[in-house]
Amino acid sequence: MKRTLFALVGAISLSACAQAPDPAKAPGAMASSANSAPKAPASAAPKAGTPEARAVEAIARLNPQVKADKVGAAPIPGFQEAIVAGQVVYVSNDGRYLFLPGSGGALFDVDARKNLSEGALASMRKELLKTIPVSERIVFAPANPKYTVSVFTDVECGYCRKFHSEIAEYNRQGIAVQYLAFPRMGLGSDDYKKMVSVWCAPDRRKALTDAKADHQVQSRSCKTSVNQQYDVGQRAGLTGTPMILAADGTQLGGYIPPAALRATLDKLAAESAKAAQAGPPGGAAGSR
Known part of the structure; x- marks a missing residue:
């Protein structure tokens, strides 16, 4: 984590x-160090x-x-x-x-x-996301979504798989999920090739679900925007997957359970409505 x-x-x-494993910090070595190191x-x-x-x-x-x-x-x-x-x-x-x-x-x-710093970052992320059309994303959405989030995902990441295993519940919470590709092992890696195969599949939704469940996905190659999505993720400040972004570019975190994500989005919407009602400093309150 x-x-x-x-x-x-x-x-x-x-x-x-x-984003990528550190060989110097293998899980076993970390556990051994944690158990044997004296307290400072x-x-x-x-x-x-x-x-x-x-x-x-x-x-x-x-x-x-x-x-x-x-x-x-x-x-x-x-x-x-x-x-x-x-x-x-x-x-x-x-x-x-x-x-x-x-x-x-x-x-x-x-x-x-x-x-x-989040305000400036959110504004930048919102503009970056506009460069990836919805047609290039893999979308799981209810009939009438209350909210839409963009999620940078990876087919190998455990938290990404956990998130996707609950995709039906996110949809029941009124949340549409638009996936973007971020092969955390880097461009050209086996992870990257799997994600290209997913984006090249005739049924991307099924291919992504299969890949996250360790089911075989046919190897494919085609012109995709996976490289562009990876670049956008890096420029958006991604340090791990999944990264969940609200419609305004606000980073909501990594894996968040469905009900908790709905509560977070409700809170964000309420804060935005309150700010809009208050108006800019020196605005309506100071006018005649």
Whole structure:
């Protein structure tokens, strides 16, 4: 499972298969290391009222069970550097903002529990998705969907297979699923060739279902947009599959159970409606 700091603090849940395996981190080696490694000694609590203490408090506000292993001055002016769950993050001296390097370089508002970078990323993803027509996607939809999500998927990923095994329930929840190809092992891999075969099949829906169930799919070759879809996934900031995107480009996470995804989409729709009703700052409220 691929986890970011946001997953640890409960802001975003990402249950996804990594883009490619790391030979240095074989499952057996990881388990052995976890069982035998001694616990790191607890560091002394920083003095109250200091930037270090505010950084620790900010992380605790997000999730009291997540602890900073080390906090100190950062190379970025106005920030503290903290090591949390093996990741380096930066917290503003007032404890308001948390910056996560990598994975898109997200800036997080601790008080609002909001990813401030998501708006810009969502807008970009929405434009990128427009470059892949629906005719190039593999669609599973109910008669009158309430919501439509785009899902970058892979035929080998366990979480992708779990998601697809519940596709009928997603549809019963009023959610249309539009699949895009993201062979996580890379272009030219066996995984990629399987996905090309799926996209070249006369019945893509059946071929995708068969591939995810380890059933034989006839090897085929044709002109497809699989390469383009893979490129769009990378540009959209994909770090693992599945990646679920709402219609506005908001990243909802990796695998999310059907009822939970419906609840997330309902919440997102309510927030959007509320924002639209409020209008832009200085708009209707300030007019005569």
